[in-house]
Amino acid sequence: xxxxxxxxxxxxxxxxxxxxxxxxxxxxxQARAGHLGGPLSAAxxxxxxxxxxxxxxxxxxxxxxxxxFVLSKGHSSIGLYAALALRGYFPVEELATFDSAGSRLQGxxxxxxxxxxxxxxxxxxxxxxxxxxxxxxxxxxxxSDVRTYVMLGDGECQEGEVWEAAMxxxxxxxxxxxxxxxxxxxxxxxxPGDGPDGRMPPEAPGELVSKWSAFGxxxxxxxxxxMSAVVDILDRARASDGRPTVxxxxxxxxKGVSFMEGHYxxxxxxxxxxxxxxxxxxxxxxxxxxxxxxx
Amino acid sequence: MTLxxxxxxxxxxxxxxxxxxxTDPRIVMLDADVGSxxxxxxFEHNHPDRYLQMGIAEQNMMGVAAGxxxxxxxxxxxxxxxxxxxxxxxxxxxxxxxxxxxxxxxxGYAGIFTGxxxxxxxxxxxxxxxxAMPGMxxxxxxxxxxAAQALRWCASYSGPVYVRLVRDATQRLFDDSYSFxxxxxxxxxxGRDVTLxxxxxxxxxxxxxxxxxxxxxxxxxxxxxxxxxxxxVPAIVAAADRTGIVVTVxxxxxxxxxxxxxxxxxxxxxxxxxxxxxxxxxxxESASNAALLELYGLxxxxxxxxxxxxxxxxxxxxxxxx
Numbered sequence: 001x002x003x004x005x006x007x008x009x010x011x012x013x014x015x016x017x018x019x020x021x022x023x024x025x026x027x028x029x030q031a032r033a034g035h036l037g038g039p040l041s042a043a044x045x046x047x048x049x050x051x052x053x054x055x056x057x058x059x060x061x062x063x064x065x066x067x068x069f070v071l072s073k074g075h076s077s078i079g080l081y082a083a084l085a086l087r088g089y090f091p092v093e094e095l096a097t098f099d100s101a102g103s104r105l106q107g108x109x110x111x112x113x114x115x116x117x118x119x120x121x122x123x124x125x126x127x128x129x130x131x132x133x134x135x136x137x138x139x140x141x142x143x144s145d146v147r148t149y150v151m152l153g154d155g156e157c158q159e160g161e162v163w164e165a166a167m168x169x170x171x172x173x174x175x176x177x178x179x180x181x182x183x184x185x186x187x188x189x190x191x192p193g194d195g196p197d198g199r200m201p202p203e204a205p206g207e208l209v210s211k212w213s214a215f216g217x218x219x220x221x222x223x224x225x226x227m228s229a230v231v232d233i234l235d236r237a238r239a240s241d242g243r244p245t246v247x248x249x250x251x252x253x254x255k256g257v258s259f260m261e262g263h264y265x266x267x268x269x270x271x272x273x274x275x276x277x278x279x280x281x282x283x284x285x286x287x288x289x290x291x292x293x294x295x
Numbered sequence: 296m297t298l299x300x301x302x303x304x305x306x307x308x309x310x311x312x313x314x315x316x317x318t319d320p321r322i323v324m325l326d327a328d329v330g331s332x333x334x335x336x337x338f339e340h341n342h343p344d345r346y347l348q349m350g351i352a353e354q355n356m357m358g359v360a361a362g363x364x365x366x367x368x369x370x371x372x373x374x375x376x377x378x379x380x381x382x383x384x385x386x387x388x389x390x391x392x393x394x395x396x397x398x399x400x401x402x403g404y405a406g407i408f409t410g411x412x413x414x415x416x417x418x419x420x421x422x423x424x425x426x427a428m429p430g431m432x433x434x435x436x437x438x439x440x441x442a443a444q445a446l447r448w449c450a451s452y453s454g455p456v457y458v459r460l461v462r463d464a465t466q467r468l469f470d471d472s473y474s475f476x477x478x479x480x481x482x483x484x485x486g487r488d489v490t491l492x493x494x495x496x497x498x499x500x501x502x503x504x505x506x507x508x509x510x511x512x513x514x515x516x517x518x519x520x521x522x523x524x525x526x527x528v529p530a531i532v533a534a535a536d537r538t539g540i541v542v543t544v545x546x547x548x549x550x551x552x553x554x555x556x557x558x559x560x561x562x563x564x565x566x567x568x569x570x571x572x573x574x575x576x577x578x579x580e581s582a583s584n585a586a587l588l589e590l591y592g593l594x595x596x597x598x599x600x601x602x603x604x605x606x607x608x609x610x611x612x613x614x615x616x617x
Contacts, residue, residue, distance in 0.1 A: 064366075111394055118365065123389045129355040130390055133362020133370075136347065140323065141366055161386070164352035168359070171350070 009052070014227045016086060017047035018283055021256045023082035023095050025279045029271050031099040034107065037266045038153060039079030041184040041251035044225050046083040049149060053234045058088040061115040065143055068118040068134050072127025073153035073182060074108040081105050081114075089116040125159025128152060128179060132169050135177040144176065147238060151180045155187030155202040163215065166244075170216030175240035179217075181208055182224065184253035186264045199264050212246045224249030257282050296506060297595065298499045301439040301467030304460045305403045309337025311446045312371050312401070316342050319450060321367060325360055327353050327374040332462075333403040335373040353378050357386035357398075364396035369450060375404040376459065377418040380425065391455045392430045398456075399449050400425075405435075405459040406495065406546040407579050407587045417579030422494075423551030425457040426524040432456040433523040435495035435553075436475075437468045441521060444475035452477070459495060463584060466499035468519070478522045480530035486514035489606050490538045491598075492531065494520045494553045497546045500588070503595035504544075504602065511599075513606055523556055531560045535567040540609055542602050545573040546593055570605050572598060 020043040028034035050056070054067040071080050078098055085092045090104070097103035104114040108122030118134065121127040131150035138146040156162065169177050185201040193200035212219045218241055222233040230249070237245045253267075254260025257279045271279065316322040316338065323345045330336040330348070339346035349356040353374060360370040372379065379402035380387075391398045409416045426433045434449070434456065436442035442460060449456045468483065483498060484505050493501040498519040505515040518534040520527065535541050541561065543554035554571030561567045574591055588594040592601055 068365075119362070120389065120394050123385050125354075126358050126386055126390055129358020129386070130362040130365075132355070133359035134365055135362070136359065137363040137366035137368050140345070140363075140368065143366075161352075161354045161358070164350075164355035165358070168349055168352060168355055171348075 010228050010231065013047050013051055013231065016051045017044045017227065018256070019086055020047055020079060020082040022280065022283050022285050023085065023092065024078050025257070025271070025276065025283065027078050027082070027095045027098040029276050030096050032270050033099055033268070034078055035075045035268045037186065037253040037260060037264070038073060038076040038182065038184065040255045040257060040260065041225070041253045042073075042076055042079050042151060042182045043255065044227055044230050045151065045180055045182065045249055046079050048227065048230045048234055050083040050087045052231060053238070054147070054149065058116070061089060065146060067146060068131070068148040070119045070127040070131040070134070070148070070150045071109055071121055072131070072150050073124070073156050074121035074127065076151075076153075076182075077105070077107065077109045080109060084116045090114070124153070124156045125161035128162050128165040131179070132165050132174065132177060135169075135174050136172060138176065139174070147176050147178060149178050149180060151182060153187070154181055154183045154185065154208065157181060157208060157211075158202060166212065166215040166217060169244040173242050174244045175242050177244040178237045179244070179246040181246060181248050182251055183208060183248050184251045186253045186262070186267070188264070188267045190264060196262050197264055208248050212248070216243060218243045218245045219248060220245060221248045221250065224251040225255050297503045298466040298468060300464045303462065303464040304436070304439055304442045305332075305334040305462055306337070307439045307443050308373075308401065308403060308446065308460050309334030311443045313338040313341045315447060315450045316345060319369070321369040322450065323347055323363060323368050323370050325349050325356050325370055325372045327351055327356050327378065329374050333373045333375070354383040354386050357383040358390050360398045361390035361394060361396050364398050369397055369399065371399045371401050374402050375409070375416060376402040376421050377404070377416050378402075380418060380421040384424065388428060392428050395430055395454055397453050399458065400456065401446065401449070401458045401460060403460045404462045406461060407591065408461050408463045408465070408496070408584050410462055411581050411583070413581040414578040419548045419574045419579060420551070421459065422523055422545075422547050422553065423555065426556065427551065430455060431524065433459075434521055435459045435523055436521055437496060437498040437519055438465060440467065440469040440471065440473055441475050444473070445521065448475060448477055461496050465496040466503070468499045468502065475521065478525050478527060480518050480520045480522075480527040482517070482534070483519045484515065484517035486516035486538070488514045488538055489602060490516045490518065490534045490541045491544060491602065492518045492520060492534060492541060492553065492557050493544045494523060495546060497544055497593060500593065500595045501544050501598060504598035507595060507599035508602060511603060513603060515602065520553060523553060526556050526560060528560050528564060531557055532565045535561055535565050539567060540605070541567050541569045542605055543569060543571045543573070544593070544598055547573055548576060549573040550576060568609070572601055
């Protein structure tokens with residue numbers, strides 16, 4: 001069997017996703033606070049966007065013709081910070097300041113502090129509206145090559161504002177706007193029911209596809225934790241068909257860490273020393289690197 | 296003698312922002328389906344490409360405005376005040392105030408002049424809410440002349456601004472020689488007996504009230520405060536010093552708006568008796584403008600009556616102390 005250039009590219013992106021996950025674990029462990037399940041589920045998508053798909057210049061974060069990224073599910077900030085740091089926007093060491101006094105890496109993304117953030121987010125449902133404004137503005141100012149990517153949570157899609165934005169984006173035929181729903185099937189707590197740990201998923205199977213379709217969007221689905229599929233779907237999403245595009249990214253909450261996968265209660269939680277070591281081992285991080293705790 | 300009617304602020308709004316857009320390609324107008332009322336339609340007529348209908352979805356509209364500002368555009372957001380302030384308040388807080396993005400929130404239908412709509416459309420606490428929000432400049436023009444100037448100033452300023460505009464034609468306070476200065480209050484009338492401080496379209500009625508008071512031998516000093524935040528501290532202190540007794544008057548709740556702001560300033564800088572006239576912790580209701588002004592004590596005659604009573608009580612207190 002020969003290793004193709006394509007395989008090497010996928011391997012490189014998978015390694016970036018793995019490193020994002022390691023940095024998420026380190027930073028949240030260091031801060032003794034922060035979200036884990038959501039950033040881990042989204043790590044592959046973030047790696048593909050920042051290391052392959054988006055047209056960006058890390059040394060020129062305000063480049064006017066750059067693609068934009070809005071993390072509408074702002075509570076996954078540490079995943080985005082890890083991607084930005086590894087991509088060269090700021091030193092990886094700075095991730096250790098996450099959530100601490102004076103840090104540029106606030107609990108939820110603050111564009112006034114950190115270059116490379118295209119919008120401040122944190123109150124759910126808003127990022128998609130801001131992304132719609134960015135895409136509309138890029139079109140109005142003649143930058144039709146700019147793509148605006150907005151990552152939402154599946155729980156977040158319970159916010160009414162998401163559907164206001166969906167309605168308006170379709171009205172404007174805004175085909176440069178690409179929403180990605182990190183569909184990890186769990187929200188912070190959820191309705192009681194017969195799902196994992198006695199909680200229901202935020203939406204019924206197929207519900208997101210039918211809703212976004214009904215609002216006039218092109219809907220693509222992908223296994224959001226399989227890099228080759230992620231890369232393929234993002235390439236397809238970039239090409240327009242006159243409608244805004246949503247990628248329903250089927251993921252596993254807590255992906256990559258054995259004891260977190262599929263459990264709502266790892267939405268936010270602090271790690272014990274043993275859990276920290278296990279998490280890094282699960283992510284294939286050498287044991288030597290774990291002994292010092294945070295980097 | 297009463298001040299004459301000027302033009303409706305909403306007409307001036309549509310015309311002024313449209314005229315600004317003639318020379319400033321960054322300006323865009325966002326509307327939540329009420330452009331035919333707020334007169335954002337004047338802008339649409341002249342600049343159809345830069346008029347952005349957002350539908351009946353105000354929360355999304357504020358988010359879109361923030362996004363537009365990040366690519367260097369200057370969005371003016373227009374709907375009714377009631378739906379521009381409280382309904383999308385969290386979007387304003389997170390996406391506009393916290394980011395400091397260059398969004399102009401310029402809704403019409405402020406205060407009680409909302410055209411027979413009832414309490415859902417009458418918002419009486421918008422100034423309190425907006426001035427309390429960190430980073431949000433708050434401007435309440437007195438008439439059409441000042442509204443046009445404030446809107447022009449607003450386009451030249453970089454950052455979030457809230458401008459409170461009124462639906463109907465209201466009395467004109469200023470002539471064309473007037474020049475709006477951001478952050479500066481204006482002495483509208485000189486007097487020595489009582490200081491009246493007002494804002495927005497209430498000021499012309501307060502100036503009329505001062506004429507009624509003059510006929511009774513009370514010379515009122517009238518200070519108009521168009522910029523509620525940042526507030527003009529020296530002007531308020533100086534106005535209080537003129538008479539030693541201050542009455543604030545606003546077409547708005549007395550809680551936290553102009554009256555609250557003046558009381559904050561004076562309690563810190565020059566403790567002075569402050570009486571607050573305005574909506575007394577109540578919602579509004581449907582009625583003609585004239586009937587509502589009477590009901591809430593905001594017509595010139597009702598303001599004069601209340602100020603006269605305050606001055607009488609004050610004289611008795613002073614006499615009792617002597």
